[in-house]
Amino acid sequence: MASSAAPRSKTKSKGLDPARADEYRGWLRQMLLIRHFEEKAGEAYSLGKIGGFCHLYIGQEAVAVGSLAALGPDDYITCSYREHGHALARGISSQAVMAELFGKASGCTGGKGGSMHLFDASLGFLGGHGIVGGHIPLTTGMAFAAKYRGTSQVAVCYFGEAAVNNGAFHEALNMAALWKLPALYLCENNRYGMGTALERASALYDISERACSYDMANEVVDGQDVLTMNAAMERAVTRARNEKLPTLLEVRTYRFMGHSMSDPIHGHYRTREEVEGQRKRDPIAGWSQRLIADGLMDEDSVRSMDKNVLQEVEEAYQFADQAPDPAPEELYTHVYAGEEGER
Amino acid sequence: MATLTYRDALNHALREEMQRDPNVFLMGEEVGVYQGAYKVSRGLLDEFGPMRVVDTPITELGFAGVGVGAAMVGLRPVIEFMTWNFALLAVDQLVNSAAKMRYMSNGQVGVPAVFRGPGGSALQLASQHSQAFESWYAHIPGLKVVMPATPADAKGLLKSAIRDDNPVIFIEGEMLYNIKGEVPEGEHVVPLGRADIKRQGSDVTIICHSKSVGVSLKAAEQLANEDVDAEVLDLRTIRPMDTEAVLNSVAKTHRCVVVEEGWPFAGVGAQVVDTIQREVFDELDAPVLRVTGADVPMPYNKQLEKAAKSDPAKVVSAVNQVLYRD
Secondary structure, eight states, X not given: OGGGOOOOOSGGGSOOOXXXXXXXXXXXXXXXXXXXXXXXXXHHHHTTSSOSOOOOOTTOHXXXXXXXXXXXXXXXXXXXXXXHHHHHHHTXXXXXXXXXXXXXXXXXXXXXXXXXXXXXXXXXXXXXXXXTTTHHHHHHHHXXXXXXXXXXXXXXXXXXXXXXXXXXXXXXXXXXXXXXXXXXXXXXXXXXXXXXXXXXXXXXXXXXXXXXXXXXXXXXXXXXXXXXXXXXXXXXXXHHHHHOOOEEEEEEOOOSSOSXXXXXXXXXXXXXXXXXXXXXXXXXXXXXXXXXXXXSOOHHHHHHHHHHHHHHHHHHHHHHHHSOOOOGGGGGTTSSSSTTOOO | OEEEEHHHXXXXXXXXXXXXXXXXXXXXXXXXXXXXXXXXXXXXXXXXXXXXXXXXXXXXXXXXXXXXXXXXXXXXXXXXXXXXXXXXXXXXXXXXXXXXXXXXXXXXXXXXXXXXXXXXXXXXXXXXXXXXXXXXXXXXXXXXXXXXXXXXXXXXXXXXXXXXXXXXXXXXETTTTTOEEEEOOSSOOOOTTOOEEEEOOSSEEEEEOTHHHHHHHHHHHHHHHTTOOEEEEEOSEEESOOHHHHHHHHXXXXXXXXXXXXXXXXXXXXXXXXXHHHHSGGGOSSOOEEEOOOSSOOOXXXXXXXXXXXXXXXXXXXXXXXXXXX
C-alpha cells in the first residue's frame, strides 16, 4: 500500500559511520535473532509446545532493535503483547524468552506470564501487557517516578496504532505533556489492529498529529529502516532526558504475519499483493545490504552470522523443550507480597 | 488521646506517612489546591508541595494507571478517587494491572499502592453516586480491601495500607467523615486482616463493616433493651478476611446476622455465610441471615432511599428471626 509508505531515511545518502560498525553489526544480529526466534516460535506453536495466544513480530524487527539501542540501562520499558522482539532486543536471553513461551519454570516469568507477559525487572523491562492501551498510563507513571526522584531515566511505551483510539492513550499522553514527564510513546503503526485497518478505526490518518492535542513533540518515522529508527529515537530520548519532555513517535512498519497464530497472513482484510509488496521492504534484507554496500560486512560474514543465530535459536528451543514445568506449589506464590499473603 | 473526626484521622495518617517516607505521595482530583473534595487532604499541599500532592485532570483510568506505574518502580502512591463510583472507569487498571502485576511477573514487580476514597451511599445522591463496591474488589486475588468504621481505625488502617507492599483498596464511608472518636496520637497502626469486636455479647453475632457498624451498634442497643445481648464484629478488612475472629464469635453465640450496605447477590455477606456454614455448621442454632441494601439501583426519593438502605430496625428484625423470637 503506497499510502502506508513512511518517509524514507534521510541518512541513506550518507555513508555509515565506521566508528559504529560493531553496533551496526549488532543490530543485524539482533534483527536476525528476532526473525529466526519468531519463526521457531511459530513452529513450536504448531507443534503444541506453545499455548494460548502467540503474536509474532516478524516484519517489525527494526523498530525494537533501532529504538531500544538508544536507551540506557536504567530506563524503563513497557510493551503490548507483541513483545518477544523487544524482550530479546533489550537483552533477555533467547532461552529465557523461549522457555517462557513454553510455560516453563526457567522462563523469564517462571511460566506464569507466557507470551504476553514477559518481564525482566533487572533490565527495566516491565512487561508485556495484554489489554490494548492499558500499559500506556503505567509508562506515564514510570516517567512520573523518574521526575519525582530527579533521575535522568526515561520511560518508553510500545503500542500498536489500534491503541490510540483508546481512552487510556489520551489520558496518559495528556498527563505526560501537562506534567512535562520524560516519557516516550512509540506507536508501531503496522496498519492493522487485528483485522481492522487504520483508516477503518481512526478518524485521523496521521497518528503523529494526535500529539498536537497535547502540545507534544512528534515525528513520523520509517520503521523499516533501523538506522532511521535509531536516529529518531535518539532525538526523542534526548528530549526526554535533557528537556524532560515527552514525544509521540509514529513508526510506520508492517506485520508480515497474521495478527496471531490463528490469523492467516492474508485473507479477509488484506491482500496477498499488499503483503508481498510490503515484504519487499524487509528491514533485515535492507540493513544487511546496506552493511555490505558500505563495506562493514560481506556476504560471507552475513551468512555466518545468520548461521550462528540459527544455532542460538535451536539451543533456545532445546533448552525450553527440556526445561521443567513450574512446581505445583508455584500456583499460589506471588499472589501477595509478604508473609501474610493469603491463598 | 485526641478526639478527631474520621476525616482528620485520615488526614493525620496521610501526613505522618508522608513525613515518614519520601516515596509516599498523594494523587487525585482536587486533592491539592481545593484541599480535597471531602477535605481529607487539607493542608497537605502546603506542607509537601505539588510534586507530592498532585492534582489530576478528571481521568480516573489514567491517574490510577499512573499510580500503578509509579508503584511498579518503587514509589508508594496514595491514589484518591473522589468517590468509588468514579473509580469504575479505573477498574481495568485496578484489576488487570495492579492486582496481576506481581503474579504475572513471577514476583519481580509489585504494586505497593493505596487506592482510596469514599464508597457507599450518602443522602439522596441517586443511582450513580450511591454504590458499595467492596465485593467486586474483594473478589480479585492480588488486592486487599480495607474499610474502617471509626476514626481510630481510619488512621491505623490507612497507615498499615500505605506500608503494605500490595495494592490496597481502601474504601472510606462517605457518611462517616464527620463522626468523631478518640484516636491515639503518633504511631497508631492497625494491622490489616484483623477484625475487631466493637461490642461484646453472648446471644448473637452481628457481622458488619464500615457504615454498617454504626447501624449494627444501634440495633444492639435496641436489642439490649429487650434483653438480647448482641456481639458486634467489625470485619475492618474485607480481604484478607479474619475468618478466625468470625468463627470464634459464631461458635460462642451460635447465631449470626451479616449486615452490609451493598447489594445482596454475591455480596460480602455471601462469602461470610459460606465460611460459617463450612467451618462451624454444628455450632449454629439457626440459619445465618443477611441484611443488605435493596436489590435495586438507589432511588432519589427520600422515602424510597430509606427503604432501600439497611437500618437498625432491619437488623433487629433479622436478629429476632435467628433467635426465633418472632
